[in-house]
Amino acid sequence: MCDEENQVIIRPMDFDDIEQIVEIEKACFSSPWSAYAFECELHDNQFANYLVVALAEDESKLVGYGGLWVIIDxxxxxxxxxxxxxxxxxxxxxxxxxxxxxxxxxxxxxxTLEVRASNNAAIKLYEKFGFKTEGVRKGYYIHPREDALIMWAKLV
Structure with missing residues (x-):
């Protein structure tokens, strides 16, 4: 899918993307996932759906990604x-x-999703899509130690 307004392409992640995805992880998270974790997600996890965000002007340049597991409903x-x-x-x-x-x-x-309790920008994003905080996972994040909010949204 190409979004003209943002000049980006969103497409399924593939194995060739993993090196860039790991760099995005390092830039965004204090406990980044490894290349091996993404390889396992793409190869072994039947529930996994991963998308990447690429620049329309240079489709080889990834600027983001997202993942979703779909388990039953x-x-x-x-x-x-x-x-x-x-x-x-x-x-x-x-x-x-x-x-x-x-x-x-x-x-x-x-x-559902978990989000750092201090990540106000992400929380606001999720709330735009109808997610509401329904619980807390104490000490869920390690570096630095922090609680996670458990958010849920009904789709139908």
């Missing part, structure tokens, strides 16, 4: 990451919209 957002220099351009919203469309196409009725 529930979707679980695993990660959403946009490089810091590309934030504020509604790319996170576009990515979320595409992940929700995948979930709906697979007859998902609810979605």
């Amino acid at each position: 529930e979707g679980h957002i695993t990660n959403i990451a946009i490089l810091p220099e590309y934030r504020g351009k509604k790319l996170g919203e576009l990515l979320m919209l595409n992940l929700i469309q995948i979930a709906l196409a697979k007859d998902t009725t609810r979605m």
Whole structure:
């Protein structure tokens, strides 16, 4: 899918993307996933759906990605990451919209995710899509130690 307003392409992640995805992870998260973790997600996880955000002017340049597991009728957002220099351009919203469309196409009725309690920008993004905080995972994040909010949204 190409978004003319943002000049980006959103497409499924493939193995050739993993090197750039790991760099995005390092730029966005204090405990980044490894290349091996993404290889396992793409190769072994039948529930996994991953998308990447590429620049339309240079499709080889990835600026973000997102992941979703669909298990029976529930979707679980695993990660959403946009490089810091590309934030504020509604790319996170576009990515979320595409992940929700995948979930709906697979007859998902609810979605969940965990988010750092201090990540106000992400929390606001998720609330735009109807996510509400329904619980806390104490000490879920390690570097630095922090609670995670458990958010849920009904899709239908």
